[in-house]
Amino acid sequence: MLQLIKLLHTIIWAFLTGLIFFILYAAITGAITTCTWAAIGLVLAECIVLLFNGWACPLTAIAGKYTAVCEDNFDIYLPL
Numbered sequence: 001m002l003q004l005i006k007l008l009h010t011i012i013w014a015f016l017t018g019l020i021f022f023i024l025y026a027a028i029t030g031a032i033t034t035c036t037w038a039a040i041g042l043v044l045a046e047c048i049v050l051l052f053n054g055w056a057c058p059l060t061a062i063a064g065k066y067t068a069v070c071e072d073n074f075d076i077y078l079p080l
Contacts, residue, residue, distance in 0.1 A: 002066040002075075009059045010077040019043055 019039040026036040049058065063075035072080055 002063055005059055005063045005066070006075060006077050009057065009063070009075055012059075013076060013078070016043060016046055 019042055023036060023039050023043065026032055026039075050056070053061075057075070060075045064070055067074060
């Protein structure tokens with residue numbers, strides 16, 4: 001189960017990171033479209049989730065239930 005949570009967390013992280021770069025690209029090129037506003041809305045939604053969860057990803061708490069080792073990045077497939 002921990003591997004599934006890590007995979008899901010990594011996919012969500014990559015998606016949101018991609019959205020941030022998309023927003024930056026759209027701003028630099030001046031190509032602001034409905035997709036840009038949707039991306040901004042999704043990033044703001046993630047910020048709200050983090051805000052109401054004490055600036056921690058909710059998946060971290062869920063992953064913590066499946067392991068005793070809670071080192072940095074224990075809940076995501078990213079290098080330290």
